Amino acid sequence: MIEELDMFATIVEHKSMNKAAVVLNLSQPALSRKLAKLEDELGAQLFRRIGKRLELTRIGQLTYEYTLELRHSHRRFLETVSEYASAGRTSITIGASLTTLQTTLPDFIKALNASHPEFDIKAITGKTHEIVTQVRENKADIAIVASRIEDAQLHCVPLFEDHLMLVLPTSIAITGKDQLGIDDLNGLPMILFSRGTWYRMLTDEVFAKHNLQPDVRMEIDSFEAILRLLHTCRAATLLPHSYLRKQLLEDNELSVVSIQELEQTKRTTCLIHADPAGLHPAVRLWIEELSAIN
Numbered sequence: 001m002i003e004e005l006d007m008f009a010t011i012v013e014h015k016s017m018n019k020a021a022v023v024l025n026l027s028q029p030a031l032s033r034k035l036a037k038l039e040d041e042l043g044a045q046l047f048r049r050i051g052k053r054l055e056l057t058r059i060g061q062l063t064y065e066y067t068l069e070l071r072h073s074h075r076r077f078l079e080t081v082s083e084y085a086s087a088g089r090t091s092i093t094i095g096a097s098l099t100t101l102q103t104t105l106p107d108f109i110k111a112l113n114a115s116h117p118e119f120d121i122k123a124i125t126g127k128t129h130e131i132v133t134q135v136r137e138n139k140a141d142i143a144i145v146a147s148r149i150e151d152a153q154l155h156c157v158p159l160f161e162d163h164l165m166l167v168l169p170t171s172i173a174i175t176g177k178d179q180l181g182i183d184d185l186n187g188l189p190m191i192l193f194s195r196g197t198w199y200r201m202l203t204d205e206v207f208a209k210h211n212l213q214p215d216v217r218m219e220i221d222s223f224e225a226i227l228r229l230l231h232t233c234r235a236a237t238l239l240p241h242s243y244l245r246k247q248l249l250e251d252n253e254l255s256v257v258s259i260q261e262l263e264q265t266k267r268t269t270c271l272i273h274a275d276p277a278g279l280h281p282a283v284r285l286w287i288e289e290l291s292a293i294n
Contacts, residue, residue, distance in 0.1 A: 004038040095131040095143030103243040182261040189235040194221040
């Protein structure tokens with residue numbers, strides 16, 4: 001049908017079957033047959049004849065507008081393919097906040113490598129505000145951060161929602177409780193992520209909101225180190241749900257406790273980037289695919 005639509009647009013633009021037939025190198029009867037076939041497929045008349053003049057019907061006008069969009073998309077597709085083919089492999093720098101570095105980035109890069117093996121991926125890390133600055137200054141093509149970013153210079157694509165969960169060594173049991181509530185965190189020995197990070201700000205918001213004062217034993221900027229120290233310090237921690245894999249919990253002999261108030265601590269992990277025009281065409285196309293999915 002694409003060929004017939006392009007033929008139809010040529011008729012519209014030349015306002016004459018005769019002129020369109022010459023441009024398309026077709027006889028007028030052949031062009032008329034093709035037009036009739038298109039109208040039959042659409043189930044609607046595209047032109048009305050007023051004397052010697054052709055006038056678009058309402059369906060004809062809609063079809064012409066759609067054909068123009070189709071032409072534009074096709075040209076853009078061919079330009080993207082041409083740019084990509086001439087460029088060969090594509091270098092892409094991904095920024096990641098400290099939280100997403102340990103929770104989201106590994107799986108994200110694995111999936112990106114699987115779908116786009118032609119990408120040469122470089123990663124840089126830092127605190128969320130540092131990574132946002134890197135993207136704004138075009139030092140990173142894209143970035144993954146564990147929050148929505150409101151910035152007029154940046155585009156933000158939501159990936160998924162996350163929330164905190166209480167993690168305890170299996171050797172520790174809080175007795176006398178069938179189910180834990182948020183108040184049970186008060187005075188509980190805990191190892192927390194370092195201050196100044198998004199993850200720590202989120203936990204501090206929870207503590208302030210519910211007037212809690214946990215017994216903070218350590219502050220560390222590594223989830224892996226926190227997990228290893230929980231048994232030694234006989235302490236608990238709060239971790240993002242996205243980080244807690246079944247095998248990870250089993251290997252470290254940990255259990256997870258769901259607390260209703262913690263499940264309400266939702267944050268959206270997002271992909272951010274600057275002006276799409278400044279991105280490599282292959283990266284831009286991939287981001288558009290990602291946006292359509294989410």
